[in-house]
Amino acid sequence: MAKIVGAITTSHIPGSGRAIANNLQEDPYWKPFFDGFKPVHEWLSKVKPDVAVVFYNDHGLNFFLDKMPTFSVGAAKEYLNADEGWGIPTLPPFKGNADLSWKLINGLIDHEFDITTCQKMLVDHDFTLPFKLLWPNEKECPVPTIPVCINTVQFPLPSAKRCFDLGKTVGEIIQSWDDDLKVVMIGTGGLSHQLDGERAGFINKEFDTAFMHSLIDNPRFATQYTIEELVELTGTQGVELVMWLAARGALPGKVKQIASNYHIPISNTAAGMMLFENS
Amino acid sequence: MSEKKVIFGTTLFDGTQAQKGYELNAMCYSFNELANREKFKANEEAYMKEYELNHEQAKAIRDRNVLGLIAAGGNVYYLAKFAGILGLDVQDLGVLQTGVTKEEFKARLLAAGA
Numbered sequence: 001m002a003k004i005v006g007a008i009t010t011s012h013i014p015g016s017g018r019a020i021a022n023n024l025q026e027d028p029y030w031k032p033f034f035d036g037f038k039p040v041h042e043w044l045s046k047v048k049p050d051v052a053v054v055f056y057n058d059h060g061l062n063f064f065l066d067k068m069p070t071f072s073v074g075a076a077k078e079y080l081n082a083d084e085g086w087g088i089p090t091l092p093p094f095k096g097n098a099d100l101s102w103k104l105i106n107g108l109i110d111h112e113f114d115i116t117t118c119q120k121m122l123v124d125h126d127f128t129l130p131f132k133l134l135w136p137n138e139k140e141c142p143v144p145t146i147p148v149c150i151n152t153v154q155f156p157l158p159s160a161k162r163c164f165d166l167g168k169t170v171g172e173i174i175q176s177w178d179d180d181l182k183v184v185m186i187g188t189g190g191l192s193h194q195l196d197g198e199r200a201g202f203i204n205k206e207f208d209t210a211f212m213h214s215l216i217d218n219p220r221f222a223t224q225y226t227i228e229e230l231v232e233l234t235g236t237q238g239v240e241l242v243m244w245l246a247a248r249g250a251l252p253g254k255v256k257q258i259a260s261n262y263h264i265p266i267s268n269t270a271a272g273m274m275l276f277e278n279s
Numbered sequence: 280m281s282e283k284k285v286i287f288g289t290t291l292f293d294g295t296q297a298q299k300g301y302e303l304n305a306m307c308y309s310f311n312e313l314a315n316r317e318k319f320k321a322n323e324e325a326y327m328k329e330y331e332l333n334h335e336q337a338k339a340i341r342d343r344n345v346l347g348l349i350a351a352g353g354n355v356y357y358l359a360k361f362a363g364i365l366g367l368d369v370q371d372l373g374v375l376q377t378g379v380t381k382e383e384f385k386a387r388l389l390a391a392g393a
Binding site for chain 1: 284286287288289290291292293294297301304305307308310311312313316345346349354355356357358359360362363364368369370372373376377384385387388389391392
């Protein structure tokens with residue numbers, strides 16, 4: 001039986017890609033951010049997941065406004081990173097597992113999540129950087145991935161509740177598989193930040209703290225808010241917290257927090273990270 | 280339909296903005312490719328014409344006016360690629376939109392964590 005071994009949620013700040021490229025992990029500005037991942041490295045080397053399902057949001061590399069799916073699932077043998085236009089290094093291809101992707105796709109449609117299927121998909125920093133944060137010593141991502149992209153570019157965005165339910169359904173589907181697989185959920189985005197408008201630089205520590213705490217034993221807390229309310233509370237890019245909801249939603253039953261980190265600011269962002277497993 | 284929520288200093292990139300900004304965002308999307316960035320740098324006016332930017336969009340590009348680009352339908356995820364051409368990071372973008380110095384902007388961010 002396939003087992004969901006845990007969920008890791010993290011910010012995906014482009015600047016951290018530059019910091020990695022320049023070996024600034026011990027730099028006083030970056031250290032509080034990178035140090036937060038150390039317990040996650042230990043956990044990953046102990047648990048050794050076989051596959052990662054990654055909830056993320058494309059930032060205008062794979063999808064343009066001509067076609068903007070709300071939810072899309074990758075079904076490729078590999079996923080390529082590419083030039084995003086502002087100079088962070090391009091990472092090597094990420095292995096996929098098309099058979100598993102299709103099993104997930106079939107399951108999601110059976111459960112009335114009518115997702116878009118992508119046999120070719122470029123993945124940008126929000127997908128790629130977390131792997132550099134989670135497996136810093138590996139040249140290539142050590143596990144095959146199933147990308148699940150959630151639209152945060154063009155409104156209307158799917159509700160927080162819908163994203164949580166998507167994750168929950170992904171979790172239920174995977175646990176129904178006969179495959180002997182250890183699956184880790186990854187959600188990348190947030191926490192509070194806003195890049196655009198006169199409100200640029202907005203950060204909300206109080207809400208982020210409450211949100212992170214809620215994920216332990218009241219994970220539907222943030223689903224009480226509309227997307228517009230979440231923009232007000234967390235900033236226009238803070239709504240990326242829906243990736244955290246999806247990843248956490250996939251965990252069955254009660255969970256315990258294994259690690260957590262929160263640091264302001266990295267770039268324009270309140271950087272957060274959490275690791276959960278079932279208790 | 281529920282009423283649109285008004286949030287200070289914030290434009291939700293909805294269907295209205297997506298229609299208004301399509302050409303501008305298409306141009307910025309093209310900046311994913313180095314060859315296109317070089318082509319734009321070599322002749323900005325010709326490149327904007329090729330992408331059929333309207334007067335408001337072209338003016339905002341010429342003026343490096345980030346708030347103007349947003350008002351003209353620009354989406355920050357695509358505009359970030361234009362910022363990349365200019366060598367601006369996200370804090371520089373914040374400075375351009377809030378009218379404070381970079382030091383003040385950084386101090387605000389730090390204060391948010393206090």
